[in-house]
Amino acid sequence: MKNRASWDAGRFVQTLAYFDVIPFFGCIQRLIKAVIGDNQYKSSGEQKMGVILVAGATGGVGKRVVRRLVDRHYLVRALVRDVSRAREMLGDKVELFEGDITIPETLTAEMMLDVRAVICCTGVRPVEGDTQTREKYYQGIKFYMPEVVDSPEIVDYQGIANLVQVAGRYLPKADEKVIFDFTNPFADLKETWGAVDDVVMGGVSACEIRLISEGAAFAGNVSTANSGGFASVRTKNFEIPLNLTGYTGVELRVKGDGKRYKFILRSEGKWNGIGFSYSFDTEPNRWITVRIPFDEFIPVFRAKTVPDAKLELSSIYACQLMLSKFEYDGGLNPHFTPGGFALQVESIKAYGGAVKPQFIQISSAGVTRPGRPGINLEEEPPAVRMNNQLGGILTWKLRGEDAIRASGIPYMIIRPCALTEKEGGKALMLDQGDNIKGQISREDIAELCLQAISQPQAYNVTFEVKETDGAALANWQELFASLQADK
Numbered sequence: 001m002k003n004r005a006s007w008d009a010g011r012f013v014q015t016l017a018y019f020d021v022i023p024f025f026g027c028i029q030r031l032i033k034a035v036i037g038d039n040q041y042k043s044s045g046e047q048k049m050g051v052i053l054v055a056g057a058t059g060g061v062g063k064r065v066v067r068r069l070v071d072r073h074y075l076v077r078a079l080v081r082d083v084s085r086a087r088e089m090l091g092d093k094v095e096l097f098e099g100d101i102t103i104p105e106t107l108t109a110e111m112m113l114d115v116r117a118v119i120c121c122t123g124v125r126p127v128e129g130d131t132q133t134r135e136k137y138y139q140g141i142k143f144y145m146p147e148v149v150d151s152p153e154i155v156d157y158q159g160i161a162n163l164v165q166v167a168g169r170y171l172p173k174a175d176e177k178v179i180f181d182f183t184n185p186f187a188d189l190k191e192t193w194g195a196v197d198d199v200v201m202g203g204v205s206a207c208e209i210r211l212i213s214e215g216a217a218f219a220g221n222v223s224t225a226n227s228g229g230f231a232s233v234r235t236k237n238f239e240i241p242l243n244l245t246g247y248t249g250v251e252l253r254v255k256g257d258g259k260r261y262k263f264i265l266r267s268e269g270k271w272n273g274i275g276f277s278y279s280f281d282t283e284p285n286r287w288i289t290v291r292i293p294f295d296e297f298i299p300v301f302r303a304k305t306v307p308d309a310k311l312e313l314s315s316i317y318a319c320q321l322m323l324s325k326f327e328y329d330g331g332l333n334p335h336f337t338p339g340g341f342a343l344q345v346e347s348i349k350a351y352g353g354a355v356k357p358q359f360i361q362i363s364s365a366g367v368t369r370p371g372r373p374g375i376n377l378e379e380e381p382p383a384v385r386m387n388n389q390l391g392g393i394l395t396w397k398l399r400g401e402d403a404i405r406a407s408g409i410p411y412m413i414i415r416p417c418a419l420t421e422k423e424g425g426k427a428l429m430l431d432q433g434d435n436i437k438g439q440i441s442r443e444d445i446a447e448l449c450l451q452a453i454s455q456p457q458a459y460n461v462t463f464e465v466k467e468t469d470g471a472a473l474a475n476w477q478e479l480f481a482s483l484q485a486d487k
């Protein structure tokens with residue numbers, strides 16, 4: 001008897017509509033979303049790479065860091081002391097987390113959920129002065145009255161040490177890029193992943209992916225009826241493709257049922273394009289780590305190999321998990337049996353990447369100068385001259401830096417000279433050894449932070465920075481390359 005079963009045309013149309021293969025259906029879905037409201041963030045590859053936590057986000061530098069991150073499609077979480085004030089200041093594209101770095105109980109695991117880097121722009125506030133004095137302070141012309149609102153010991157040292165401690169506990173490994181962490185449930189699993197079964201070719205297999213306590217479960221029933229024999233779940237194309245350049249491969253953490261599955265990457269935006277596939281065996285009911293070097297992926301088009309195709313690591317559009325009766329070029333999966341199946345997935349990561357700074361600290365030029373032999377205080381900026389009256393502000397900032405350097409987290413400590421509210425885009429001078437004086441725009445410090453989280457060239461570095469004459473900066477890599485790592 002021929003293996004025939006009744007085919008579900010409705011499910012076929014649903015699949016194509018989900019993946020926007022029928023553009024009209026996609027339009028309707030988008031229209032509905034526009035009417036009922038979308039998630040806070042649009043889905044994109046870069047956003048799936050984790051959250052950037054900005055501490056001191058309501059400050060002069062912090063608010064500019066947030067604005068730049070949002071403009072460049074990062075997921076941003078702002079650690080703030082006053083949510084309603086922050087919402088007004090930072091807009092609604094930023095997630096707000098209420099906390100205070102001097103109160104460790106407020107710095108929770110929830111604050112660190114999915115965070116891949118911390119940019120810390122906190123600092124004690126000077127006493128409120130009249131508008132004119134404040135204006136001068138913000139222009140880097142005049143320091144405030146020799147008084148600060150909070151204690152620098154508590155904010156600039158203890159507060160930083162608290163933040164470093166919690167960051168060290170929850171930041172991911174520096175050479176990994178988390179693509180999906182299903183143990184940190186994010187709301188849009190159903191928005192991102194959808195089933196692609198052999199129903200698209202007339203078959204009747206069916207599956208789904210859903211969140212369970214230990215991650216996600218890709219499960220269902222695979223049938224060979226109607227010449228079928230595969231079930232899979234695939235992501236929609238990332239709006240901004242993932243850039244996995246510089247990584248060695250993909251790591252899956254899975255618990256299966258003894259069957260052989262496939263993991264597939266796609267580097268073209270086409271629905272029906274070439275997939276890069278890797279078959280892996282699972283062990284019944286046991287968590288295993290599967291490491292797949294990029295050069296072991298096999299290029300396939302409808303299960304036939306395409307020898308010359310190349311996986312473009314700079315533009316990964318989609319991932320897919322599959323259980324199939326077939327291997328490649330007509331070969332059969334040796335561990336295939338029709339019927340129920342289940343593969344639990346904890347995470348999908350890129351591994352073996354270059355290390356980038358994960359804790360970026362805005363400190364201050366001058367932190368090592370108070371009490372340093374040979375320093376002529378007359379020639380030093382006000383913060384150095386008035387360090388004692390200001391509660392030892394620079395001394396405690398240095399202690400805060402020390403806590404970061406001792407943490408083991410890859411870091412970048414930026415020590416700006418006097419900060420101004422002027423336009424950015426100036427030529428910058430970086431120096432090490434804490435000797436320079438000058439000014440720098442808060443805009444340029446914010447840009448420096450953005451460059452820091454994306455550049456692998458410089459980590460575990462401490463440097464001073466000021467603006468200088470000359471043409472605006474064109475090459476950040478070159479600028480960072482001049483830095484020596486701290487001993």
Ligand SMILES: NC(=O)c1ccc[n+]([C@@H]2O[C@H](COP(=O)([O-])OP(=O)(O)OC[C@H]3O[C@@H](n4cnc5c(N)ncnc54)[C@H](OP(=O)(O)O)[C@@H]3O)[C@@H](O)[C@H]2O)c1
Pocket residue numbers: 055056057058059060061062079080081082099100101102121122123124125126137140155159362363364365415416417418419420
């Ligand atoms: N002014 C200069 O010339 C100069 C020069 C070199 C370096 N720096 C340093 O550069 C950094 C950034 O400067 P800026 O002008 O952007 O500073 P800012 O405008 O004074 O901002 C400081 C930020 O830190 C936050 N903050 C203070 N205490 C906190 C706490 N306990 N918990 C959480 N957040 C806290 C403030 O939050 P609220 O809004 O809630 O108060 C504010 O968002 C500071 O560390 C500053 O000392 C300044």
